[in-house]
Amino acid sequence: MSEWFIYRGTGDPAPERIDSRPAPPPWRDFDARPIDYRVPEADSATRRRLGDRTVPLAVPGSEALRLINAALYLRRPLLITGEPGSGKSTLAHDLAFELGLGRVLQWPVVSRSELRDGLYSYDAIGRLQDAQLARLEGGAAGGPHSAGDIGRYLRLGPLGTALLAADRPRVLLIDELDKSDIDLPNDLLNVLEEGEFTLPELERVADRPGQQTVQVLTDDGLRAPVTGGRVRCRAFPVVVMTSNRERDFPAPLLRRCIHLDLAAPRDERLAAMVQAHFGAGSYDEYIGLVDRFVRTEADGGVRPTDQLLNAIYLVQHTAGSRPADQEAVADLLMRPLDNGPR
Structure with a gap:
């Protein structure tokens, strides 16, 4: 440094x-x-x-x-x-x-x-309204409705x-x-x-x-x-x-x-963002989702990092669901924004 x-x-x-x-x-x-x-x-x-x-x-x-x-x-x-x-x-x-x-x-x-x-x-407009109220009430210059x-x-x-x-x-x-x-x-x-x-x-x-x-x-x-x-x-x-x-x-x-x-966050920077929001060790815990998110870039679609964070959060709170259901939800959340090829 x-x-x-x-x-x-x-x-x-x-x-x-x-x-x-x-x-x-x-x-x-x-x-x-x-x-x-x-x-x-x-x-x-x-x-x-x-x-x-x-x-x-x-x-x-x-x-x-x-x-x-x-x-x-x-x-x-x-x-x-x-x-x-x-x-x-x-x-x-x-x-x-x-x-x-x-x-x-x-x-x-x-x-x-x-x-x-x-x-x-x-x-x-507010100043004009206060001035009119002050005149109607006969208020002094420093009154509650003074302008x-x-x-x-x-x-x-x-x-x-x-x-x-x-x-x-x-x-x-x-x-x-x-x-x-x-x-x-x-x-x-x-x-x-x-x-x-x-x-x-x-x-x-x-x-x-x-x-x-x-x-x-x-x-x-x-x-x-x-x-x-x-x-x-x-x-x-x-x-x-x-x-x-x-x-x-x-x-x-x-x-x-x-x-x-600024390039999209990847590698160490992406790991830091995931751990900042989900705690130490979370990057390794959800490395499968991270790898899938990064690999999907090959289709040229626009995928902001928010999509990965949303997918991790949802998978984290549906731990009792079937893995197939978790993967399906993650795939839906990580679709490209520009509706390009999937």
Whole structure:
């Protein structure tokens, strides 16, 4: 294992390694004033994906580890491509777990996603309704239905929360970017390069008494201060963008990323995934199922690792059934996703 590696994929938490990085290159150095914000610990989403982390979830090949660590050193987004089920999203959670970076911020991209969805949302209708209620009730500016506190109607999205000026980086998962509208990858360029964005709703009121710094809700469900209507990062987040290779991305986006093409987990990595979810020794116990899963790749069909895990779970809980029934169920669960030849 190279000594310069910050992330090693060993399954051993080592939060001190992210703090021992050298200073960023001058073109990736962000110097926002730090804010007081407590990052939540890892949640159930990370536990579901990683299982028992006493088992290493090794990344295959030194090239993959070099690319991941290059992204950490250079403060650049990591663009991970690969077939469904190859562990692209899991890698984001593994990074957060090993480096002690808390809850993973997740932005699942769909065809209707826009940049603002990742940055923040503003409930203008709710604010208008509260203002009308306050007028009807003759309430004061600070009453229960007052619309004076604009921060109550703003919420930072996962990307916006990741750019808060915390001392340690957050892990942001932008999942399935290839599902997006054609404009979203280009719209991300400036934010990923500059590490900041503005909230026009707060900029307009920044010169009013008491409105220079406003507490807004974050994707974590907590409050964070935003000053002058601008969110600017201090430690650039660990951005993991995934793609199932359903489209190509523009060159300007690729220039800002470190690209990793992740192969499907096999051999030691597949063994680690099985043991992480089913316990030590489970890989050898279900080696027959594993071998069958791997052999079926010869037909060229797409089979994500989830199918193997589902088959093992079902066989594990139908131990009293006839072996023929178990094999039949396993075969049904491990059919190719693309309905190719069987």
